[in-house]
Amino acid sequence: MTDKKTEEAAQDVKTTIRRIIDIWRQEADFSANYASNYPDDDAVQWRRDFYKTMVADMLPGFGGSTGCDLGCCYGFSTLFLRDLGARRVYGVDPFSPFIDKAQSWQQTFTLEGLCFLLMADTRIPLDDASCDWVVINQVFSNAYDGTRAAALSETRRILKPGGVLVFSDGNNPHCPATLNRLRKAYRDYEIGDGTAAAPRGPAFLNRCRLIRRFDAALGEEEMTALARGTCYAWGAQIKAAVRDYRVTHTLPARFFRDDAVQVPLNPENGRAVGNITDPYELAGQMQALGFETHICMSPDWRPLSAPALAAQLKTASLFYIYARKR
Ligand SMILES: C[S@@+](CC[C@H](N)C(=O)[O-])C[C@H]1O[C@@H](n2cnc3c(N)ncnc32)[C@H](O)[C@@H]1O
Known part of the structure; x- marks a missing residue:
């Protein structure tokens, strides 16, 4: 042009x-x-x-x-x-x-x-x-x-x-500034004013609400486990995780560890999860x-x-x- x-x-x-x-x-x-x-x-x-x-x-x-x-x-x-x-x-x-x-x-x-x-x-x-x-x-x-x-x-x-x-x-993830940004996002959006064991960040609470909407019959413990396992997921991905859980009773792999200072890690392989x-x-x-x-x-x-x-x-x-x- x-x-x-x-x-x-x-x-x-x-x-x-x-x-x-x-x-x-x-x-x-x-x-x-x-x-x-x-x-x-x-x-x-x-x-x-x-x-x-x-x-x-x-x-x-x-x-x-x-x-x-x-x-x-x-x-x-x-x-x-x-x-x-x-x-x-x-x-x-x-x-x-x-x-x-x-x-x-x-x-x-x-x-x-x-x-x-x-x-x-x-x-x-x-x-x-x-x-x-x-x-x-x-x-x-x-x-x-x-x-x-x-x-x-x-x-x-x-x-x-x-x-x-x-x-x-x-x-x-080779850039320390990226990892700091992700840690901060993890603290701000997942943990909030709660703890890693009982998160209260806005993203976490929002996922809990969505999961409830997708399956009103889920118990509190199951809902929390699903919300922890869908760290960084949203919308259709959360819906799919709830559907899979209903059928297979397996939780999705995106767990984060009880350590708010670390980037979320998958305990199954110790690797960073989330958006790296x-x-x-x-x-x-x-x-x-x-x-x-x-x-x-x-x-x-x-x-x-x-x-x-x-x-x-x-x-x-x-x-x-x-x-x-x-
Ligand atoms: C931040 S937006 C990027 C928008 C656009 N590429 C841009 O540069 O402005 C990320 C998009 O990726 C889509 N997405 C997430 N996972 C995907 C996948 N596995 N394959 C294709 N698109 C995906 C999301 O639905 C979302 O719309």
């Missing part, structure tokens, strides 16, 4: 996002909370530029390509990718309220080349080898452990040979699936030597992985 066209497109996308947010606010819709990520046009521009640098500028043939924005939430990232020149972008998410919302704003603005689809039972509803690229941005830090592997193998399935997965996430995303581990999983991978610390894919990468991972939470399907 020429500079003038890029500027006009950026202006259009700002106007569209402002109008969507205005509608949500008028309707006092729950999605209005999400709008706090886009307080003004500068924030919209910043996010659009992020996708431009990380995806549109880096993929030859991006203009006219077909791609998938996996974990699209309300679909604003999908809108950016489409408006940056891709011919067709599929926004896919496993949480139906997000997809319903994205589909409803899309109908209001009748935007071409965008399609929002629900990912049911960890399957991406797209054909094999149908995409030139897949973007997974800030999704795995919100994903339940068991669903990450499926998301990666589904990504591989829908990519054309030579297609690229652009992955970015912000909870790299380890770049080395993820790159290893991608390689095992047949991707060539490249971890870096800036969205312009700048290569780093192994020692430089290790040093930078200690100081920054955010990292990128570019993975090409062989």
